[in-house]
Amino acid sequence: MINLLHVEDDADIREIAMMALGISGEFAIIQCESGDEALSEVENSTPDVILLDMMMPGMTGLQTLQHMRKMSHLAEVPAIFMTARTQQSDVDELRAMGNVEVITKPFDPMTLSDQIKEAMAKIDA
Known part of the structure; x- marks a missing residue:
């Protein structure tokens, strides 16, 4: 089971991603609607992969990841x-952060789980 933290401010996109990833049966998904919520969530947990929306109000996905990278247990999480x-x-610019891949929106819900697994494989390569 792949423990995935999904950070997305749009409720519809969170729901679509949850359904798409849930169908595969390969992901245990925790969803957060903001960078601040995600930072609270990971204080005491370590996901296998973090899926972040880039443009969110308040803290962007990039800013969220920069804060996460300062936490020793998240420094190398894809x-x-x-x-x-x-x-x-x-x-x-995003890939230059290290351990990062990019999936473009709009995404295809039917291939999202495969895209995530492929991205993780690229990062681990």
């Missing part, structure tokens, strides 16, 4: 950003 910002320079 992170995957879901973003509509698909310019190569934006993608390269």
Whole structure:
């Protein structure tokens, strides 16, 4: 079972992702609607992978991950950003953080679990 932390401010996207990943039966999913909520969630837990929306009100996904990387138990946890910002320079900037991959929005719910597993494999390679 892959323990996944999903951070997304849009309730509809959280629901679609939950259904899509739940169908695969391979993920145990914890969802948070903000960076602050996610930081509280990971104080005492370590997910196998973090799936972050890039653009959220308050703290962005990038800012959230930067805070998480300061926590020793999360320093090397793979992170995957879901973003509509698909310019190569934006993608390269995210990947430069290390242990990071990018899934573009809109995403296909039918292939989301495979995309996450492929991203994790790239990060581990």
